Amino acid sequence: MKSKFHIFLLLFCIFNPIHAADKIPKSLTLNCGSANGGEDSDGRTWEPDDKYLSPGSKTVIAKAETQDPSLSSDIPYMTARIFQSETTYQFPLHNSTSPTLLRLHFYPNSYPNFNISTSYFSVIAGGVTLLQNFSAYLAAEALSQAYIVKEYYLPPSEFPNLNVTFNFEPQRSSGAFVNGIEVISAPIFFDEDPVLVGSAGPANDFDSSTTVPVTTTSMELMYRLNVGGQFIPPTNDSDGLMRSWYDDSLYIYGAGQGVAVQANTTIGYKSLPSYTAPLDVYGSYRSMGAFKDVNINSNLTWIFQVDPNFMYLVRFHWCDSEMTKPNQRVFDVFVNNKTAANEIDIFAMTNSISTPMKKDFVVRVSNKTSDDAQIWVTLHPTDDTKPEFFDVLLNGLEIFKLSDNTKSNLAGPNPTISDMMKKYQEEHKLAPKAFETPNNQPNASTIVITGAAGGAAAVGIAAVIFLVAYNKQKRVPGADSGTSWLPISWNSNSTTTTKSGKSQGGVTISSDAASNCRYFNLAEIKNATKNFDESNVIGVGGFGKVYKGVIDGDTKVAIKRSNPSSEQGVNEFQTEIEMLSRLRHRHLVSLIGFCEDNGEMILVYDYMGKGTLREHLYKGNKITLSWKQRLEICIGAARGLHYLHTGAKYTIIHRDVKTTNILVDDKWVAKVSDFGLSKTGPNMNKGHVSTVVKGSFGYLDPEYFRRQQLTEKSDVYSFESCF
Template structure:
């Protein structure tokens, strides 16, 4: 863009007042072409230059006008986006005679110039006391939108931005104020003030998940921002096709989670509005197309059509769905459910009945609140299998999402408000870096001096060095009491330590048990070193974990595991038999688990796959172990590395949790979480823990949910060789589960061997475990209860197909619900943590 030099007044306070009587505009609307005195026709509408002398617009200050000869975008707006008004101080547009309801649309197209970098622009927009935008940067907004659509698999490309707001003006004046951030600037290309004569919104809206309860919104006192407006199943609709209000409708395909889950249909039939008051709700062209569920060639249609949207957290949202029955000519032929954010918004939804006939345009509004830690909103439609309708699919014609103001604010305050702060931050970072560099040199010099002194002392204690070398912390130092220390020293020849720390093996004994650590006996390898299968002198098979003495990697984990396993005893936790810390060695000895890891029995090996019943039983065992960890001690213990390779199976396929090296004592009563660096295994890691670095028991729940899906699907949790949307198992499985079609991707070995109801219930508890927010996930006791119910359903189904009895899921549920609490066997008073000191683990 070329800036008009005669109008550059960078340090002048610019107050532009445009006195326009709304009734004098075209169709009770005002269309302003900003940054020019020219009036042009764009999209069949007349746009008046905001600096034109005479007529409806007067300019009280020269301001800054910019122009460009190129525009890369929708050709409809090419003339309109060739000019813009730039402001470096507050800029006010004032419209008089503005009582009523209005759409306010602000048009932005990023410009380039030698004097300003549009990437550094940042400004606030307010209208009659409602903050509309804050820290607003146009290029960032456009980039984020394009990235989001690309992430969903869409190919839309936006080069300009239109922000649309709706509010009611109770007085006689509408003032739109633009305020640049300190040291920055802002701009606007065009402004629309569109009068809405018919009642577009009503105050009473159905609240999602409240069984028909409605909420009063008081919209006359609130501002509304249009977040999304989609023509579902059809082509984009331009402003000149929406004759009443000039709205733009995007195609919905870019926002669908699975594009082929819905097929588009069209009609040329005569469409009429279900109500005479709805003529401005949406243009009829929206109702001439729709999307219905695709035929997936499966016996039961349990999948959903799903749309995903990125929204601002901590706001109320009104979701407007547009319907028009295009196929069936009587009621009860197409009945479906509507889900919003995984909650039921409506069930037994019959378009024909709601609209009053075929080819009747009808809309339904819903209200839902998006919490502060969530930035997505899901819309899902799926069949209602209990309704017995002829049509086993759903239909949708259009979709709109509106954000409602909170306390006079529509702006998402999480955005950067002052680009000038970026420059300041860079200089601060530079000086901090210089200071850190100087400090590092001082620290390194001091460290060298200390190391020199330490090495000198070591040379004077060679004997002690051989016994307890650097890199390994002698085990008895982990015990704080003199009695514990003495008991360990008394066990040097293999006796069992009375404080339950386990047997202290000699290195010679463990070499004999493993044939001098023969490679053929290796049964596992980790960052700590290797695990060997061994046989001690009494013939007992053991697993021997030998750390690598040349590296300190895993030392803290070793010490943590010793502390944990020396105090914990439970049927579903792997037991530690003893240890060895002679010479340069740190070795742990465990009970031997003959059937290895759960993962090896699901995929990736030649072992026979587990049956569905066995898989449920294994998951129950692991859940019992985790439930004991979470509830056994006063503050509980968080495993922090739940995965299928840490679930081991004994000779009877009893599952036991293993590897407690990353475990952490839970928060105290006055805290909700443990703040700690993020550790865990990629693919199983709780995203909330990753984002906030706040560890809770619900982080284990998330990881266990991934395990449940891994058990069903029998594939790696991360597989980079797969298509992009299948790489992450949790995301992939959740997409199918939200469509209620998980059976499509289950392990082929399970086909025909499971009760469909048991799989449904199993998948539902796995879905709950993977909730975005930890507080929305169930406790491990609840997970365990549901898994036990799944097992009972599967067993009853197996008995029924063997002719032993008839299958009744309701009776199974009744029997299961009669249990008052979860049974956690083999956890004595001692085992439940009375001798467990949580403080010992705080630094692990």
């Protein structure tokens, strides 16, 4: 009787596949190594992973020995599944005709009886190699981030299950591990084959351009940006896809950041599927502004570091909430200096205002090394159609790495830690030399980990690289690890070359930072300051003396020279460059360049003719401010701090707001300065970061001083103390 029942049940499932699929959830969120699963800080439920393991798997479960402050939740990161042999997960697919979003979470912390530093492994999903000889430990050390998230888009499969296999070579690796896995039944994001950039004929005949088949191609997410807007967390994503959308400002080339604008009309999806992107993406955008004469001779450009020798899909999200007729705002699109599209007119393409749309292009990056593998995205206003305005527009941008269909491969090389980081760690005994690649391991390349790095799409991604590293074995909650507490989505190269061609041997500056500011040699600095003449000293701070100088014949600058005996040094120097090279705001002091020559550490800023706020607050000091001037300075400084707290990719806490760090230019415009002690990180679900107290005592937030818990309110308290 039982046999007949089993046969009946089997036949029922075969001839009623829809009902069988209904029993399979659309998404799986697995807290690997956990017996009970749990709920994360966003309220998402994670289940145990053991029932999806192949029979006979040799694995152990482990709990991380320390919890990094950058973890927004202990789930899924505080437990791990450690594989002692090749192991396969088998995940039932909700619908074999739908694509799959696969996310892998790695937290390379210390685990009992497991050497994380020698863990090299590969991951294969649905026959595609996602990772090869991957070291989460090297990635985290090189990028100064605590955890890595890799996100993949897998096309519809003919099989009812998705097999994800972790394997490694026992003689060369201590094993493989994973902390969390997400398997989400996704809609069909890519329903047509995009044009290969650069394949058009000499007359830009795009109708005859080569198209790239992507509808059946596996992809890895590299970047996902909310252009002109703030970070959008997974819980605010559309259709439950749990994607993260990051601010774009850190990827903008040069000082021409344009203007970030919030739409003043209601945005609706209309004919665009809601899963394409959340409405918040289409409700904000970046343009060049209203200055026609400037715009027509300028570009708005973003630069992205990628893995070499792959093809990449670049998706543009557009929604024009201002133009009400055709030929008002028309622009050209270039990818890696090749024309992707001419005369983009959003209103003409959608035939209505505030209507979202998307457009895909594919570009081939054939560089042989990782150092120069980049994607440049450029928008330029056209005058061919004589439009009403000379401007450009972009709301969102996504970049996906395409698998090599002949090899079914998405794996890139491991990043390596910079030489400066190694030296600093060794000198300060902050980390053992175990992070170096073992002799029997293939060489790794110094690259940028993008995609969903550190909790997201690029994903990952970040405002400042701090040089102080930590020893994971010795880290304790509440102690200042010295490292940045956000997941940074780029890495400084071991040898960085600036625009002037100078190589920074003593301090490693990321290529993005170096390209955004000028390198000065020591001779130029001495000439500007008359060999550091004491008569040119205009201030003295914790970093060193500040000199008034003149460069390029008549440009006044402020030159800050490090004092070798100062308590502030290489870390503050690095932080200031990495921070200010990427931040541009009316109420933030502008960094022109730096000098790292002959052991000197020198920073060059715009000259602030009216000096510091402190000089004007007391009788007998320079000019006594009127109440109107005080109010304008107060509002300006507040706007600068507000931008740091809400306008950058991640929350930036200044940590040393005081009257000497608020400067005033010749037009009495207030600007916040001195970012050497700044901390930065993602939306603080915990509300604070634990760190040792730094800053000026008279301006310190008592709660920060007493509890060593830093928040944006710490800056607000210091700001109020200034006035």
